[in-house]
Amino acid sequence: MKATIYDVAKAAGVSIATVSKVVNQTGNISGKTRERVIHIMKELQYQPSVVASALTGKKTSTFGLLISDLANPFFAEVARNLEDQAQAEGYSIVMCSTDNKDDKGLNYISLLQRKQIDGLIVACEFSRWPLLQESIPEGFPVVLFSKDIPSLSMHTITVDDYKGGYVAIQHLIALGHRHIGIVTEDSPSGEYRARGAKQAMRDASIAVNEDWIVTVNSSLEDGLAGAARVLGTESRPTALFTCNDLLAVGSMQSAQQLGLRVPDDLSIIGFDDTILSRIVVPRLTTILQPIPEMAKETIQLLLRQSDTPDMPKQKIMFQPQLVEGNSTTAVVEQ
């Protein structure tokens, strides 16, 4: 059987209160007894039970993560970084893929609460966001990761999607492109990105051609099909901005199928800078989200909420960053 605090107390000839104090470094314990207790603990390989201590109102040192799909490279990277940061603070993370289904998400939330997690990171979509808000007790530590739902009163870590879209287009414009298409995803961040993109075009007095703007789901196939719709138009654009890397890769494949060379015949710029962008040839030009920093801030925000339950809600927005690959190039003068 595993050793308990009683076993240690008995073997050390002290009370369990004393053992508890040396474990938690609380109260006043003489150097001698501390030594002795510590020695015995080693000997017995005593491991304090998180479960028991959680029952007395202490932390479980566990966070929950609701994520769209762990198998998606972008989210996998997010999960990995969150875990690293949590681990550095002595926390572990229970990860839950919701596929952006409200009921799955709500089920997980209820389950995680029963498990008494110390905080929740939401990195998935909800079709009815208020449900989320309702199912979480007031004052419970939560951070919305990488999505900003203005109607929700919650701490939020995002990248500036609008700016990201804007920067992407600026890059294309700087390369001389005047005919730009957009393949966007049907999601809040997708919208922001597209909106920023359009604004950049307007600010440069470039016509926004609605025929060159398509909204699709987020899969390779959708990217391929979406790009095909744009590229199949009579007068196709010379450059394409896609709202994420997966769509960008799909678009590259579409271009190839149509006999268009990237970047010579068509420049493509993606978003996220996932591993995919490094895999494809040519290396994708894309907009990077500073995931490590965002993850760090997320964990810190969660931690701070535990100490300060009624902390004013923060929205922290990180700046996206252009990563130049080889999928974009200067437009060739006709």
Place this chain on the structure above:
Amino acid sequence: MKATIYDVAKAAGVSIATVSKVVNQTGNISGKTRERVIHIMKELQYQPSVVASALTGKKTSTFGLLISDLANPFFAEVARNLEDQAQAEGYSIVMCSTDNKDDKGLNYISLLQRKQIDGLIVACEFSRWPLLQESIPEGFPVVLFSKDIPSLSMHTITVDDYKGGYVAIQHLIALGHRHIGIVTEDSPSGEYRARGAKQAMRDASIAVNEDWIVTVNSSLEDGLAGAARVLGTESRPTALFTCNDLLAVGSMQSAQQLGLRVPDDLSIIGFDDTILSRIVVPRLTTILQPIPEMAKETIQLLLRQSDTPDMPKQKIMFQPQLVEGNSTTAVVEQ
């Protein structure tokens, strides 16, 4: 405050034992009282505390997963599938990336034990495997996922790596290749795969050219560099078998840099069938691991171990499967 079993009992005018019984569907409770209690539970939004019940010796309904690197697409997919299967059984998973570092792994194991997880899935490497064995109590549910360490007495779920390598080479041979290189990873499964590959060559009376066999770490760059070493030889092979998809992609890039077209000048076959293989052009021919089935069996094995602690150790080996992409083609007669 959250409602406890006492609140429910009081509101329903029964004892906590009764409430406990209706919650756990144990004992005999009259229909009427059950109804009433259930009603009150809803009203109070009562959520039984997993922590408290775990303290009385019940399960935490939580598994731990030690994985090399969640951000790696292959492992991300493994994690996702494990989580799905666990979720279907009412379990959640705490995920821990170890980067294959022994100390990280051991730390996690100790932490997870303190959290009283019900089982552990090990999907990472250890340089000193016995450490693993030692740090886990006899009879504690564990499954080794996708790695077979013969010296360890543990339940194991693997794919037949040897066979996978064998099949890969058979495929190349069937296409007429007689000059085959291997880019393998420095890991147990990598070795099995390479070994199977060599055997297939011998069985077909094909010379195994050691100059065409390189062992590298597992990264895109390593794949690129490794392939370059092989392809740079005086008389390069017409086909390459790489021990995983990442290395395959790296090899494709190397081929491209050398001006070799895939598959016309060089056939490449990978291993794992990750998302990467679907991303690249041409679509990678690769050897698939049936991850969903493996994940399912893993969870079941964990579950069964809880019921039958002294269950005889099983090693379940799944069959790999060839997925034909466009990165391999018949060798052109000179």
Place this chain on the structure above:
DNA sequence: ATGAAAGCGCTAACAG
């Protein structure tokens, strides 16, 4: 500086 004792929320005999 140390210990006794009362809980934390729940389960499981054991009574009734």
Place this chain on the structure above:
DNA sequence: CTGTTAGCGCTTTCAT
């Protein structure tokens, strides 16, 4: 069919 009660392993006053 329902309730009483003794823990589960730990934390935390409050005494000593």
